[in-house]
Amino acid sequence: MTRATRQRPGVGTAQGGVTVDLSAVIVSASPDGPRVLVHQPDTKHPVALPSGPLEARHRTLDAGLRSWVEELVGYRLGYVEQLYTFGDANRHASALGQPSRALSIGYLALVRESRARKDHDVTWVSWYRFFPWEDWRHGEPAVMARVREGIAGWIAEAPGDERKHREERARVAFGRPDDRWNEEMALERYELLYEIGLVPEAHRDGAPCWAPREAAILEAESLLADHRRILATGISRLRGKIKYRPVVFELMPPRFTFLQLQRTVEALAGIELHKPNFRRLVEHQGLVEETGAVTSNTGGRPARLIRFRRDVLLERPASGVGLPTTNSRRNSTSN
Amino acid sequence: MTRATRQRPGVGTAQGGVTVDLSAVIVSASPDGPRVLVHQPDTKHPVALPSGPLEARHRTLDAGLRSWVEELVGYRLGYVEQLYTFGDANRHASALGQPSRALSIGYLALVRESRARKDHDVTWVSWYRFFPWEDWRHGEPAVMARVREGIAGWIAEAPGDERKHREERARVAFGRPDDRWNEEMALERYELLYEIGLVPEAHRDGAPCWAPREAAILEAESLLADHRRILATGISRLRGKIKYRPVVFELMPPRFTFLQLQRTVEALAGIELHKPNFRRLVEHQGLVEETGAVTSNTGGRPARLIRFRRDVLLERPASGVGLPTTNSRRNSTSN
DNA sequence: TCAAAAGTGTTATCCTTACACCCATGT
């Protein structure tokens, strides 16, 4: 029997025990930060993404995820999207040398409110707790010094030709000194830090690392198993998506001001935006409409309250909120 | 025990038999058409995508796929990318009412040559055999008449408010009469046709369909199980990707002319491009370089042979080959 | 000589980005 023949359903599917679970990156946002829902029953266990076993009763994977996440957070999800299926053999490598494989299907979910039900051991935390180097809203974050240091060491240590290759790797993920920070490369950056060994889970997984175990201290928290990688995948996907699909609005209250919308986008993207241009871009795309109301809770001149134009979901599914395009200059600290 | 607690590895992973296989959309391209590798041992079995069971010996899913596809086609893959994990409960619905779930992890792979090994029951075929409505290189394809007819019937049949909703659905997938054909919406179009019931597998799966079984005749071939959906996912992904990543070159020979490159892009995208602008765009992006050689096999004036500048993979990973942006006019039949 | 394909030049238009500036409110 040729290999290709084994594909027929029911033929050749004898496999060692495969366990499949669904892991969810559940995101909400307040103007001051992006939040992700994490689970930690007590301080002795590592923090984890909420996840649950795949259950047979659900017709589709999406429906399955939707139903148990809604049960967990206590209200309906605005948006659900499959991210990636993770299945490295070193997942749960600690669990003895058994030949079983653990598959994890990662999902991204967006919810409007950030209150979790009390009877579950879940809380909302800023995702920058796990990725402090991704928050460039107030200029270069402090951790970047240690990140650069680690990368420089990794590059310096390599022989001539390999050195060039490593330099390019680093440049793709972190950009050249004067490039604009490319917020979409969050996953690539995490993967580089993992590979170098600057992140503790690389040592825990027994991956071959350049850096010694002690170097893996980046003032950042890790997560259970490969959950930090799943979260990085979610961040990269979301940062990419807000540019060409109106997904930010899944995170906004029914009525909001332009600045609140801008702050939310900035929170997700981890960069600062130019206010006048942001407003115009959003306005020009026809993404929002006036409610007629105004609010004085601004700290300055009262602002008009706007709302998302739900029609655009049908009209122009490919319109997103404006973010600067890559390859321009690094964003300055100007307003 | 709360639901979130069940997430711990080894806890709560008791599942009905889950079978997991890897299905591959293996693409190559000649200037006259995009090719996908399909498997059909004899004419009694339905055509299928090559797929194989997930094996424990591979460290990563990508590595697993790579190794068995390379064995199948007989040479190295240029590019491999995970597409999506499919796990609808109605996969293999025909296989009795057992509670087991069949997961299928779809992959996209690009190869340079299109010769398959003789000892496997695989062949290269144009993907437009399965999606004739996706080939707009020579203007509107003939099947579109039947497609429109089917959609129109589905819309007309609905009551007032639902009608509006259906119109919008169709507009998103197929565009407005004067819009440029949006080649990226291939998956959305397939899903709409499935939902309406214009595609035979919708009836086979027992999905609720508007159209009668007899209407599911679109001069197009189907594939085993949900393989046509997986292929549609691959087409959409590839059509999107060529715009911002230099992936077309994975399909090109070492040296080629501008027109060969253009024809390949057109084959994948299913649309015609404007020649002078295409060349300039590619040139301007710095994606190619001169080899110094020329070829006279052009049918006209000899053309310079160019090659891909491999450096750009490191320099500017986010540069793709030019396709017109959506929302402009429909492409005319001009050169 | 003509068809077919290789190429070049140029322009109108739109989008993005940046800079400059005025407006309305609370303290």
Place this chain on the structure above:
DNA sequence: ACATGGGTGTAAGGATAACACTTTTGA
């Protein structure tokens, strides 16, 4: 009055898309 945020105008620069046109070969 001044800080804070709301809001408008505009101009430079780049990218796109369309049009017109010349060049070089083989049949």
